[in-house]
Amino acid sequence: MTDPVAVRPLAAASLHSAIGTLRANGLRVSTARRLVLEVLFAADLPVSAEAIASGLGGRLPASDLASVYRNLETLEALGLVRHLHLGHGPGRYVLTGRGDDGWATCEACGRHERLARAQAAQVRAAVRGATGFEVHFSHFPIVGLCRDCALAPDAPPA
Amino acid sequence: MTDPVAVRPLAAASLHSAIGTLRANGLRVSTARRLVLEVLFAADLPVSAEAIASGLGGRLPASDLASVYRNLETLEALGLVRHLHLGHGPGRYVLTGRGDDGWATCEACGRHERLARAQAAQVRAAVRGATGFEVHFSHFPIVGLCRDCALAPDAPPA
């Protein structure tokens, strides 16, 4: 990368537009780099670098783990990708625009839910009121019990 | 540990009472184990295993890192200690009863603030209302800008 130009977090609507952003920034569109983007566009939840390198476990062509990390860093610098930590274990990567408002993780059933913009706004307002903090929830999830598991503490679904 | 008896998270008010809990559970009070507790009682913020092993950087006697991890695991199983992740880098350990209601991390100035019980309750209620989730904030912090940094975005204090 010569000089990080488009550092505003601009979500790419499609693989095509993401590639356009790469080109617009003087970056090359290599096979490995395109692959990382393809996996991210194919995944609906945040995925680990390992999962990307394996091509989502074989559904897509595999590539080198070190290159995946380097590409994720590049894509993150462009604002096309974010990373977050949904618990212990490897970090997870998502396209900007998917779950930007935050995530909630259920400790009982393990499910990860995106927060809707309106939900996040409500919570942000509460935090602002209680603490003065201007928060976002994009790097760590909110952890607790989802509605279902909170009601049936002994028999968590799934 | 023979059999984890006191698994209810009972905060120890003092080093003395923590040692009592160890004894009550048939665990031995070794030098290394007492040292881990001493560091935790001396620290006001959550500390890394590395910081504990170094005796808070020399202020207290040092000990072996692997033993520190093993002891933290034991103390966590007894409910005397919790761990959390305040950002990237190593996990941090705290005594139960210190910041159980959660933490808020400022991205600009890097400070970590404990949430007060009432603050946490307000936020929990908001999350419950918005999402149905029954949350706690003890494993990951709330991340954002503290009141001061939110007001002066370009000149973060300290």
Place this chain on the structure above:
DNA sequence: TTCGATGCAAATAGTTTGCATTCTA
């Protein structure tokens, strides 16, 4: 005197970096 706990070393997971080679622009 026994077995729980220690200390050292080696293993493991996640991530980063160095460097010669490949391939995009």
Place this chain on the structure above:
DNA sequence: TAGAATGCAAACTATTTGCATCGAA
């Protein structure tokens, strides 16, 4: 064909585990 990106290997950080030895009860 210049230099960005790759792939492999090695380094690094955080954490866990094996095992012979030590020491608290």
